[in-house]
Amino acid sequence: MTQTDATTAATSVQGPVLVTGGTGKTGRRVVARLRERGVETRAASRSGDTPFDWADPTTWGPALEGATAVYIVPLDTSPSPTVPFVEQAVASGVRRLVLLSARGVDVPGYFGPGHDVGGPHGEGERALRGSGVDWTILRPGWFAQNFSEGVFLDGVRDGELALPTGDGKAAFIDADDIAAVAVAALTEDGHAGEEYGLSGPRALGIADVLDEIAKATGKRAAYVPLDSSAFRAGLVADQGFTDEEAGLWTDALIPITTSREAPVLDGVRRALGREPRDFADFVRDAAERGAWG
Template sequence: MDTLTTSGLSGRMTQPPILVTGGTGKVGARIVARLKRENMAVRVGSRSGAPRFDWTDPSTWDAALEGSRRVFIVPHDGELLTRPFVRRAKELGVERVVLLSGRGVDVPGYAGDNDAVGKTHVDGEDAVRSCGLAWTILRPGWFAQNFSEGFFRAAVLAGELRLPAGDGAASFVDAEDIAAVAVAALTEDGHVGQTYELSGPRALSIGEALALISEATGRTVRYTPLTAEEFIAQLVAEGWPRPDAGSYADAVAPIRRGMDEHVSDGVQRALGRPPRDFADFVKDATAVGAWQGQGRPRDQDQPA
């Protein structure tokens, strides 16, 4: 088995550090925590990290990559930076990369022709597959944590989530599962050359997901479906730039069109167990107070 060595009675880490870009985000922070629990040396790649890592400043890349042999890549959405980053990583001795991509990359019509995030993933996947390094690609669907940490949370707290999702459903994936698969791909044999599409075990409509949150928290949260035009107009009225509002509406469109409801087998294949159910995510999030506090009009995060 391919392992990263430790030595000493205390299990002191002697292996090269694993670089986790996006190391403070929904997935990256969970990967960092899991690696630390396994006594792995880890380097958090972020603008607040030491050394500092900034996707848009290539002069910061070398220090972050120095000494690393394995890297988890959260791409910089909207820009084609994964390819030059992987090229530089290889030059500096990196041997294995695990890329966070997205569902629908290889599905015609999933994303719009001008979808910048989609282009980032398409180019990033090609860069990783052709780089000559050991690679694994993760393609998660919609994160369950969008309801508790991301751009749905403010609406949940306010009691109403308004989206152009129609009556479509999504097989929301728990970020803990994404992190578990990433850690396995970074530290174990058997995952090189694999593309894992990750989802939860069942599809839920937005209304069904909110009903589970309402039941667990005692907080009434309703879903109001909008047309794409109504949704864009609402965001613009709240101060969003129209192109950003349009991108958000486009990101939700696959749910409305029934393209996010299928269940994928990536978690089972990678970990040998089924994925966590959305109800389990809700139970855990409620226990840690994820939905305590007051709502704001809307978080301006990007969909994930």
């Protein structure tokens, strides 16, 4: 499979394809790629073309009506609404499901000692496996786009990114690669029953990331290592986080701190027949679009 992310690739599912989270980081990219292929696509979200709200199950049925495949960007709460949603999707006639899960959900201690294996993502994965239809699970690590349109952007722009990640590293994955794998799984045969671990081709520390951005933009941001308690306190005092929210956010960084996100995974190559995009390529394209001003 050397061209499964190309618009000329053979398509076995013509749609309609429902994309939940259709305006988010991966969802909007999946929508764009599907429409480039001529696949009828519904961008579903609270503000999308197709109204959809995880907290309002009355919106699920109209969004699912007539859909043949669904890309699921789940709500990270327990109990997971993915479970009843999958049941309703199958009952409505959907024959193919692709779930955006997360790297490490099946690894004890991946997100620290206070987190159970699986969690909401694990609940969603089990729902897909037991659905009785074709399913594919995507397990990406940290997104490269968190530096250009996400949680790290302000720090990069302001010239100082303070995080409790020490010298840890991660093989950051380009969201465009996630979308390419999702579209292949939604529209082509050969991906049913696959679990794709998705990463970039090399591991970088936060200082390395900022070096790559500086090379492309000429603007250098400093990496300031913090201890986790100081970082957590700052979220509460400066950004209005609750203690619980600050704890969850701090724990989410543990896989970088421990370099559990560093190993390179083969999901992009297995799904698309090519290597994942390098972080430097992502930075070049983001800089050209003016991501960092």
